[in-house]
Structures are given as structure tokens and as C-alpha cells.
Amino acid sequence: MTKSIIVEVNKLNKSFGDLHVLKDIDLTVKESDVVCLIGASGSGKSTLLRCLNFLEMKDSGSISIESEEIDQHTHDLNAVRQKVGMVFQHFHLFPHKTVLENVMEAPLHVKKQPKVQVKKEAQELLKKVGLSDKENVYPSKLSGGQKQRVAIARALAMKPDIMLFDEPTSALDPELVGEVLTTMKELAEEGMTMVVVTHEMGFAKEVADWAVYMHDGRIVEVGHPDELFTAPKEERTKNFLDSVL
Amino acid sequence: MDWLTTFIDTAPIFLKGMLLTFQLTVVSVIIAIAVGLLFAFLKISKIKILEVIADVYIFVVRGTPLVVQIFIFYFGLTSLNISDFWAVVLGLAFHNGAYIAEIFRGAIQSIDKGQMEAGRSLGMTRSLAMRRIILPQASRRALPPLGNQFIIALKDSSLASFIGMYELFNVATTQGSISYDYMTYLLIVAVYYLVLVLFFSIIVSLIEKRMSISD
Numbered sequence: 001m002t003k004s005i006i007v008e009v010n011k012l013n014k015s016f017g018d019l020h021v022l023k024d025i026d027l028t029v030k031e032s033d034v035v036c037l038i039g040a041s042g043s044g045k046s047t048l049l050r051c052l053n054f055l056e057m058k059d060s061g062s063i064s065i066e067s068e069e070i071d072q073h074t075h076d077l078n079a080v081r082q083k084v085g086m087v088f089q090h091f092h093l094f095p096h097k098t099v100l101e102n103v104m105e106a107p108l109h110v111k112k113q114p115k116v117q118v119k120k121e122a123q124e125l126l127k128k129v130g131l132s133d134k135e136n137v138y139p140s141k142l143s144g145g146q147k148q149r150v151a152i153a154r155a156l157a158m159k160p161d162i163m164l165f166d167e168p169t170s171a172l173d174p175e176l177v178g179e180v181l182t183t184m185k186e187l188a189e190e191g192m193t194m195v196v197v198t199h200e201m202g203f204a205k206e207v208a209d210w211a212v213y214m215h216d217g218r219i220v221e222v223g224h225p226d227e228l229f230t231a232p233k234e235e236r237t238k239n240f241l242d243s244v245l
Numbered sequence: 246m247d248w249l250t251t252f253i254d255t256a257p258i259f260l261k262g263m264l265l266t267f268q269l270t271v272v273s274v275i276i277a278i279a280v281g282l283l284f285a286f287l288k289i290s291k292i293k294i295l296e297v298i299a300d301v302y303i304f305v306v307r308g309t310p311l312v313v314q315i316f317i318f319y320f321g322l323t324s325l326n327i328s329d330f331w332a333v334v335l336g337l338a339f340h341n342g343a344y345i346a347e348i349f350r351g352a353i354q355s356i357d358k359g360q361m362e363a364g365r366s367l368g369m370t371r372s373l374a375m376r377r378i379i380l381p382q383a384s385r386r387a388l389p390p391l392g393n394q395f396i397i398a399l400k401d402s403s404l405a406s407f408i409g410m411y412e413l414f415n416v417a418t419t420q421g422s423i424s425y426d427y428m429t430y431l432l433i434v435a436v437y438y439l440v441l442v443l444f445f446s447i448i449v450s451l452i453e454k455r456m457s458i459s460d
């Protein structure tokens with residue numbers, strides 16, 4: 001079975017002023033792939049993710065989503081973003097809306113789907129992430145792990161073709177990391193295509209199909225997590241792994 | 246007690262004045278909120294020319310006395326057959342609009358950038374995210390300073406007496422000049438202002454309480 005390509009990046013470059021942050025990035029993500037992105041702080045991981053859903057605009061190179069090259073000047077980027085879900089390190093739940101309203105917001109007001117259907121699907125999603133009992137609670141009353149699970153449900157509500165996670169557990173207390181990783185693992189098992197920036201090597205080894213090591217704006221090494229983590233080919237990868245493990 | 250008798254005897258005319266003060270304030274602040282919102286958007290539009298327009302407006306309002314602004318509106322607008330009431334209301338709205346613009350701008354910019362990004366990442370347009378995500382949170386933050394500005398506007402409306410509007414302060418000075426007893430009437434009018442301010446302060450804090458259920 002040949003899997004279709006969800007995201008294809010070619011020679012992507014991005015600078016902030018004089019700071020060249022992404023350098024000739026090539027990346028292909030196929031359907032139901034789980035890709036873990038690792039690398040030191042400042043290596044450009046977040047910027048790469050943000051380019052993939054056009055929260056950040058590339059300077060050169062090409063980005064295709066589902067075989068369609070996206071021209072950031074002419075394309076309806078709002079429509080593209082509907083297909084690319086994003087989960088942030090600091091959740092960014094909408095504090096003035098209840099948990100259920102957070103999940104319903106985009107299907108209701110972006111896709112303009114009927115409320116009855118949206119509500120039913122939102123409730124199912126909350127059940128899936130184990131938060132049915134929190135439907136009518138405001139985010140300020142949730143733990144970090146619960147907030148992140150709501151954020152995942154909120155992104156899933158748009159039925160994206162790919163989910164981007166930017167360090168989804170690094171703002172959490174250690175004892176809350178597990179519940180979020182479990183939710184992500186279940187998602188991966190259901191066949192969701194995922195790109196995950198993470199320092200959770202255990203999760204990467206267990207769930208990822210392959211891992212990407214970034215250094216100073218470049219992809220230095222790509223490989224199966226088992227190999228990349230235990231027997232990296234590149235000296236820089238090895239140094240990084242020594243420093244985090 | 247003399248003062249109290251006078252207070253009670255003059256209640257009908259003071260209550261009439263209070264009604265006019267109330268109308269001037271409420272109508273002008275409602276318009277000022279619309280004006281303020283508009284100029285707040287100009288200021289955050291990142292379009293140079295619009296930002297400059299907003300800056301000039303705010304500079305002019307801050308840089309001239311309110312009484313001058315009211316007189317300019319009064320003479321300017323009444324010559325166009327606009328009533329005294331509306332001339333003063335628009336003058337007050339022009340003035341308060343600038344301060345309210347700054348209140349809204351501050352409130353909008355105080356909302357975490359992640360909120361706009363989260364909205365955008367779900368496929369919202371900038372304006373939809375502004376309407377559904379940013380503004381509801383920003384108006385909550387703007388409420389205390391807005392309430393404060395409202396009270397300032399209420400007291401500032403006394404300047405309408407200079408162009409003959411028979412609002413609270415004018416009632417007091419007129420009574421004072423008739424009786425040659427300014428002090429009695431000034432102390433009476435101060436009580437009316439205090440009651441109005443107290444009334445609005447309570448309303449604002451009730452609204453604040455209702456809006457803060459999610460924190």
C-alpha cells in the first residue's frame with residue numbers, strides 16, 4: 001500500500017531580519033506518519049511547525065499540503081489552516097469559554113456547521129480525551145494536563161488531516177505529562193498524521209515512525225527513533241543526545 | 246436645619262438638572278465608546294496612515310482644554326442648526342472617545358498573542374478571531390477603566406453649564422446667584438454628584454462581577 005503524502009517541504013528558508021532560522025529544509029510527511037522533531041533550543045523547530053500552518057510566512061522554497069503547493073500570497077490560508085491542527089506548549093485555550101464551547105467554537109463559527117451536530121461531536125471528542133465531566137467548566141479550573149487535552153480536542157474538532165504539536169508537555173508538571181502523551185499515543189494509533197516537537201524520548205521511541213534532528217536551522221539527521229537515538233550517525237546528533245539524556 | 250429644608254425644597258429643579266446631566270453623560274459615553282473602538286482599531290491596524298490619523302485625534306483631544314472643545318462644537322454645530330443638546334453631547338463624545346480609544350487599545354494589546362494564534366490555527370480569519378476571541382476578553386479588561394472614564398465624563402458634563410445647558414451645576418449656580426447664597430447650593434449639588442457617582446460605581450461593579458464568572 002502506498003501512503004499519500006500529506007506535507008511536502010522543499011528547500012524551505014526563513015529568516016527573522018538578519019537571523020537565518022530555517023535553512024534549506026526538506027521534509028516529507030506521509031499519511032498516518034508520526035514524526036518527532038528534536039533539537040536544541042533555538043534550532044528552529046517551532047518556526048518550522050509554524051511555517052507548516054502559515055502562522056509564519058516562508059521566505060523561499062515550497063510547502064505542499066496534500067499535493068497542492070500553497071502559495072502564501074494567493075491561497076486562502078484560513079482554509080489551509082483548517083486542515084492543519086496545532087497544539088501549543090501553553091495551550092492557549094479561550095478563557096472566556098467553557099471547555100465544551102472551546103471545542104465547539106471553530107466548527108460552529110468557521111465551518112458554520114449546525115449546532116446540534118457540532119455539540120454532539122464535541123462531546124464525543126471530550127469523552128475521547130477523558131474530560132466528559134469537565135464540559136461546563138472554564139479553563140482556569142483545569143490542571144495543565146487537562147487543559148492540553150482540551151486543546152487537543154479543540155484542534156481535532158476541525159477534523160484536520162495532520163496535527164502539529166509544539167512541545168505539548170514541556171509546560172506541564174511531571175506527573176501530568178503521562179496523560180497527555182497517552183492521548184497523543186491513542187491518536188497516533190488511530191492513524192492521525194502527526195508532527196511532534198518533543199523532548200520526551202520515551203514517547204518518540206514508542207510512537208514515532210521516524211525522528212528528525214535539527215541543528216542551527218538545518219535538518220542534520222533523519223532516522224528511525226531506535227537508530228537515531230541509540231546509534232546516531234552524525235556527531236552533532238550524538239552530542240545533543242548526550243546532553244539531554 | 247436650613248440647609249436640609251433648602252435641599253428638599255429645591256429637589257424638583259435639581260432632579261430635572263440631574264436628569265439632563267444623566268442624559269448628556271450616557272448618550273455621549275455611548276457614542277464615545279463607538280468612536281473609541283473605531284480609533285483603537287485604527288491604532289492597531291498597522292497601516293501607517295490610519296495610525297497617524299488616530300494619533301492626531303488623540304493628540305488634539307489631550308492637548309486642548311475640554312471647555313475649548315465644547316465651545317468649538319457648540320458654535321460649530323449650532324450654526325448648522327444642530328440643537329444645543331446634541332452639540333454638547335458630540336463635544337463630550339469627541340473628547341471621551343480619545344481616552345476610550347486608548348483604553349480599548351491597551352486592553353486589546355494586553356491579550357496574550359497566543360489567543361489570536363490559537364484562533365488563526367483553527368482557520369479563523371483575523372476579524373473573526375478579533376470578534377469572537379480577543380474582543381470579549383479585552384472588553385472585560387477594559388471595564389474598570391471604562392467605568393472610571395464614565396465617572397470622569399459625568400463630572401466633566403458640568404462644563405455644559407458654560408453654554409447655558411440647565412444641568413446640575415448650572416442649576417446650582419443659578420440658584421446661588423438668585424439667593425446670593427452660593428455655598429448652600431454648591432454643597433447641595435455636590436451631594437447630587439456623589440449620589441450619581443455612587444449609583445454608577447455600583448452598576449459597574451455589578452457588571453464586573455457578572456463578567457468574571459470564568460476566572
Ligand SMILES: Nc1ncnc2c1ncn2[C@@H]1O[C@H](COP(=O)(O)OP(=O)(O)OP(=O)(O)O)[C@@H](O)[C@H]1O
Pocket residue numbers: 016019021039040041042043044045046047048
Ligand atoms: N517572531 C520572531 N522574531 C524574531 N526572531 C524569532 C522569532 N521567532 C523565533 N525567532 C528566533 O528564531 C530562532 C529559532 O526559534 P524557534 O522558536 O523556532 O526555536 P525552537 O527550536 O523552537 O526553540 P525552543 O526549543 O526554545 O522552543 C531563535 O533564535 C528565535 O529567537
Ligand SMILES: [Mg+2]
Pocket residue numbers: 045046047166167
Ligand atoms: Mg519552540
